[in-house]
Amino acid sequence: MIQVENLTKIFDQKSGNPFYAVDELNFTVNKGEIVVLLGVNGAGKTTTMRMLSTILRPDSGTATIEGYDILTQPREVRAHLGFLSGDTGLYGRLTAREVITYFGRLYDVSPAGIKARIAHMADLLDMHEFLDRKVDLLSTGMKQKVSIARSIIHDPPVMIFDEPTSGLDILTAKNIVTFIHRCREEGKCVVFSTHIMREAERIADRIVMIHQGKLLAQGSWEELREETGLRDLDDIFIYFVEKIVEEASDELAENTDNL
Amino acid sequence: MNWQKILIIFRKELLDLFRDKRTIITSFVLPIVLYPFIMIAFSSMMTRQELKLEKQDVLVYFHDTVSDEQTHRIRNALEDAEKIQVMEPLNGYDAESFLQLINEKSVQAVVEVQDSVNASGYTVYKVKVIYNKTDDKSDMALGRVENALEELESEFVGERLEAIDASRDMLDAVDVAEENIAPPSKMLGFTIGKFLPYLLIMLTISSGAVVASDLVAGEKERGTLETILVSAARRNELVVGKYLTIITISGISVLLNLFSMYLSFHYIFSQAVSSDVQVNLPIANFALILVLMIPLLTLFSAILLSISTYARNTKEANSYQMPVMMSAMIVAMISMLPGFELTPGFALIPVVNISLLIRNIMLSNFTWLNVAIVMGSTVILDVIAVGISVKLFNTEGVLFRTSDEQSLKFWGKEKANVLTPQTALLVFFFVFILLFYVGGKWQTADFVSGIIKSQLLLIVLPVILLMRIAKLNYRKTFGFVGTKPANFVVTLLASLPLLVIVMQLFQFIDLIFPVPKSYIEAMNNLVIMDDISIWTNLLLIAVLPGLCEEFLFRGYILNSFRKMGKWPAIIITGLLFAVLHMSPFKLVPTAILGFWMGYLAWETGSIFVPMFAHFLNNSLSVLIGKFGDQIPFMDAISKDDRIASWLILPAGIIFYFCLVWFKKINTQREIEV
Numbered sequence: 001m002i003q004v005e006n007l008t009k010i011f012d013q014k015s016g017n018p019f020y021a022v023d024e025l026n027f028t029v030n031k032g033e034i035v036v037l038l039g040v041n042g043a044g045k046t047t048t049m050r051m052l053s054t055i056l057r058p059d060s061g062t063a064t065i066e067g068y069d070i071l072t073q074p075r076e077v078r079a080h081l082g083f084l085s086g087d088t089g090l091y092g093r094l095t096a097r098e099v100i101t102y103f104g105r106l107y108d109v110s111p112a113g114i115k116a117r118i119a120h121m122a123d124l125l126d127m128h129e130f131l132d133r134k135v136d137l138l139s140t141g142m143k144q145k146v147s148i149a150r151s152i153i154h155d156p157p158v159m160i161f162d163e164p165t166s167g168l169d170i171l172t173a174k175n176i177v178t179f180i181h182r183c184r185e186e187g188k189c190v191v192f193s194t195h196i197m198r199e200a201e202r203i204a205d206r207i208v209m210i211h212q213g214k215l216l217a218q219g220s221w222e223e224l225r226e227e228t229g230l231r232d233l234d235d236i237f238i239y240f241v242e243k244i245v246e247e248a249s250d251e252l253a254e255n256t257d258n259l
Numbered sequence: 260m261n262w263q264k265i266l267i268i269f270r271k272e273l274l275d276l277f278r279d280k281r282t283i284i285t286s287f288v289l290p291i292v293l294y295p296f297i298m299i300a301f302s303s304m305m306t307r308q309e310l311k312l313e314k315q316d317v318l319v320y321f322h323d324t325v326s327d328e329q330t331h332r333i334r335n336a337l338e339d340a341e342k343i344q345v346m347e348p349l350n351g352y353d354a355e356s357f358l359q360l361i362n363e364k365s366v367q368a369v370v371e372v373q374d375s376v377n378a379s380g381y382t383v384y385k386v387k388v389i390y391n392k393t394d395d396k397s398d399m400a401l402g403r404v405e406n407a408l409e410e411l412e413s414e415f416v417g418e419r420l421e422a423i424d425a426s427r428d429m430l431d432a433v434d435v436a437e438e439n440i441a442p443p444s445k446m447l448g449f450t451i452g453k454f455l456p457y458l459l460i461m462l463t464i465s466s467g468a469v470v471a472s473d474l475v476a477g478e479k480e481r482g483t484l485e486t487i488l489v490s491a492a493r494r495n496e497l498v499v500g501k502y503l504t505i506i507t508i509s510g511i512s513v514l515l516n517l518f519s520m521y522l523s524f525h526y527i528f529s530q531a532v533s534s535d536v537q538v539n540l541p542i543a544n545f546a547l548i549l550v551l552m553i554p555l556l557t558l559f560s561a562i563l564l565s566i567s568t569y570a571r572n573t574k575e576a577n578s579y580q581m582p583v584m585m586s587a588m589i590v591a592m593i594s595m596l597p598g599f600e601l602t603p604g605f606a607l608i609p610v611v612n613i614s615l616l617i618r619n620i621m622l623s624n625f626t627w628l629n630v631a632i633v634m635g636s637t638v639i640l641d642v643i644a645v646g647i648s649v650k651l652f653n654t655e656g657v658l659f660r661t662s663d664e665q666s667l668k669f670w671g672k673e674k675a676n677v678l679t680p681q682t683a684l685l686v687f688f689f690v691f692i693l694l695f696y697v698g699g700k701w702q703t704a705d706f707v708s709g710i711i712k713s714q715l716l717l718i719v720l721p722v723i724l725l726m727r728i729a730k731l732n733y734r735k736t737f738g739f740v741g742t743k744p745a746n747f748v749v750t751l752l753a754s755l756p757l758l759v760i761v762m763q764l765f766q767f768i769d770l771i772f773p774v775p776k777s778y779i780e781a782m783n784n785l786v787i788m789d790d791i792s793i794w795t796n797l798l799l800i801a802v803l804p805g806l807c808e809e810f811l812f813r814g815y816i817l818n819s820f821r822k823m824g825k826w827p828a829i830i831i832t833g834l835l836f837a838v839l840h841m842s843p844f845k846l847v848p849t850a851i852l853g854f855w856m857g858y859l860a861w862e863t864g865s866i867f868v869p870m871f872a873h874f875l876n877n878s879l880s881v882l883i884g885k886f887g888d889q890i891p892f893m894d895a896i897s898k899d900d901r902i903a904s905w906l907i908l909p910a911g912i913i914f915y916f917c918l919v920w921f922k923k924i925n926t927q928r929e930i931e932v
Contacts, residue, residue, distance in 0.1 A: 012822060053488075054488075054489070055489060057655065078489055078490065079491045083485070083486070087482045088482050088483065088485055088486050089481035089482035089483045090481075091481075091483060092481070093275050093279060094274065098274070102267070102271045103490055106267060106268075106490040107490060150486065
């Protein structure tokens with residue numbers, strides 16, 4: 001389970017011209033649930049994901065992953081989550097097996113455990129034939145499978161996917177989508193970020209829309225449609241963006257009046 | 260830290276690198292193949308070339324303007340000499356055609372009998388040999404001609420002595436014999452010791468560089484950095500694992516280099532040196548050098564790792580490595596220069612100390628204290644460098660620097676780039692070069708107008724022009740705004756204690772690196788000018804620099820580095836400020852003044868405060884220099900231009916309270932804002 005509380009990240013804080021990449025974000029992801037973090041490029045999706053996976057440190061607010069705090073227990077957090085993004089790479093000169101084993105050992109999985117996990121994942125992802133081939137010699141689809149295996153070698157209860165399908169062809173992207181559904185079946189808790197509305201619709205149990213670091217709206221598609229009275233996803237998203245822009249200008253007008 | 264994790268990382272990195280052909284070739288194959296190949300090829304080529312040259316005849320043109328019986332003997336002597344051919348005389352030849360003859364290599368030398376003069380009843384023939392020193396064969400011709408003429412001269416002298424019935428023996432009054440007490444091994448050590456340090460240092464850093472750029476910058480480039488950061492390994496475990504990898508690879512490379520070098524030396528000397536010289540390469544010394552290389556190797560590894568962590572990709576890492584490698588190599592060359600000894604001062608400078616110590620070890624001329632100082636100081640730097648690596652690895656801004664290259668342009672559409680670090684650096688170097696060439700010329704021509712012109716035209720004008728072109732308001736950007744009067748009061752109170760601290764520091768540096776007396780005098784003359792009035796002096800040294808230099812540094816440069824955060828901006832600006840003063844001995848004190856003024860500018864937001872501080876500091880120097888001896892109690896605190904060391908205590912205390920007060924004033928400012 002993931003609980004995000006007032007999560008905030010400010011870039012260029014020292015320069016006197018701070019940029020709020022993520023601004024007081026709140027949301028929850030339950031067990032066996034897929035939550036999609038939806039927003040345009042630069043909305044703060046990657047920053048949020050990186051904070052959840054303890055790569056970046058929030059400036060205020062926090063989050064807990066399986067009850068572990070990202071600020072005070074980063075190691076426990078990392079041990080309980082798998083992270084996969086669209087642009088994560090692999091070590092080209094190592095074989096698929098060596099890469100997966102390396103990460104397994106970094107995650108404190110026992111050698112026997114690693115062996116068993118690799119056998120299991122190779123069945124699951126159909127990767128027996130290229131396990132001992134060097135990664136540089138693999139196709140994009142094969143590499144993607146190795147990346148998936150790498151991210152779940154320690155069988156984490158929480159999965160974080162940061163635009164994992166960006167730059168992939170539809171066949172390779174399908175591997176990921178299938179895999180994400182399997183994660184849900186296994187009772188894992190999944191956060192998935194994307195800027196593609198169709199993708200969000202297809203896999204999400206719940207949507208968390210963010211814009212300029214702030215929470216726009218959250219809920220299932222049905223809930224969001226009911227709230228807005230709109231059918232099209234793009235329209236729903238635009239509706240919420242326009243709503244906050246309006247609110248902001250109202251607020252500005254109010255402030256000027258007060259002055 | 261979990262050592263098991265470190266070991267896992269270390270083993271993976273080694274496996275990865277050993278599968279990289281680039282690493283294998285540059286770090287392992289090259290040293291093994293290179294030395295024997297270079298040395299054997301080089302030495303055999305040298306001997307062969309020399310033999311070839313020695314066997315050849317040289318052609319000499321003989322030009323005789325005197326032409327008497329004796330000069331004919333000179334010609335004959337040349338003709339009879341071995342391996343000299345004398346060319347048939349040509350008509351109408353003059354000095355210019357001789358030059359042409361030599362340049363065209365038609366002859367190797369021209370021997371010209373220019374004149375015969377009479378000295379005490381004997382004739383002296385003036386013979387000139389024209390040759391080309393850069394041409395090996397021509398140089399050899401000179402030697403042969405000189406030998407032949409010396410023999411002839413001794414013949415002439417013999418005849419003259421005979422004529423007055425004197426014995427030849429009267430010419431021998433002092434018989435000089437040489438005896439070199441340096442044993443052959445030491446001679447060898449002397450030769451090897453000169454270039455071995457350079458070679459070793461160069462190899463260490465270059466073999467480490469290849470590996471280091473791959474280790475972090477390479478991970479960023481391939482997108483694997485994120486994956487190890489989310490793994491259960493701690494960041495310092497990652498740093499140490501990678502650090503050990505660089506050390507191991509460059510260590511193996513240095514070992515191979517030394518071993519291969521040793522073998523090929525052994526081979527060359529056993530081949531080339533005649534049997535009466537016992538060749539004994541001091542193997543114990545090689546072993547000691549190996550131990551000494553460890554701290555240097557770890558230091559380089561840490562620096563290279565920091566660079567790799569800072570860089571966005573391997574290409575960037577390589578270009579950042581270049582200046583570091585270049586400066587290490589240039590500094591390492593010190594062992595090849597005559598006259599440099601391992602003084603306590605040098606023992607503290609990294610690379611220089613090891614370079615000189617290795618040379619001394621090769622000469623078996625070192626103390627264990629030297630070894631301890633060199634090792635100790637390098638290890639301290641080492642720890643600092645590793646600390647920086649870990650710090651960088653924990654700095655998000657560094658680890659995830661945005662990969663879009665910032666445009667280097669600061670004109671046209673990219674005018675906003677005027678206030679960026681790279682433009683500021685360009686402007687700084689531009690001003691530096693202008694001051695060095697143009698400013699220097701102006702000041703030698705006329706000191707007073709030279710300073711005024713340098714300050715206004717070379718320091719202020721470029722910045723104003725740049726800001727104009729970019730249509731930026733420098734008044735607003737540089738902080739031409741008022742501030743609390745109290746800030747000026749604190750600056751005033753702090754100025755004298757700060758000057759005392761800085762002077763103490765200068766004296767301390769003088770202890771380690773003795774500053775030449777002539778230099779101090781020149782510096783004093785620069786500040787205190789006797790032939791001008793005190794007011795002009797203050798205007799030139801205190802007012803103008805206070806205004807102009809602050810405009811450039813705390814105005815333009817500090818604000819260009821603003822994005823990097825408070826302390827990086829202040830420190831970089833201060834260092835550049837120190838560099839502009841072009842005085843190696845005052846570098847540290849000037850930098851500290853620069854930090855202080857940067858701090859004032861940053862905290863108050865007003866450029867007038869650092870301008871005032873700069874003005875105060877410089878005027879105090881002028882006033883003390885000019886009227887110091889008139890102050891009654893000056894004798895108690897200063898002797899021979901040195902101030903008493905106990906002064907640092909009250910100065911430090913006053914300065915501390917100034918700082919506290921200053922902080923208090925300006926936290927209030929922040930709250931008000």
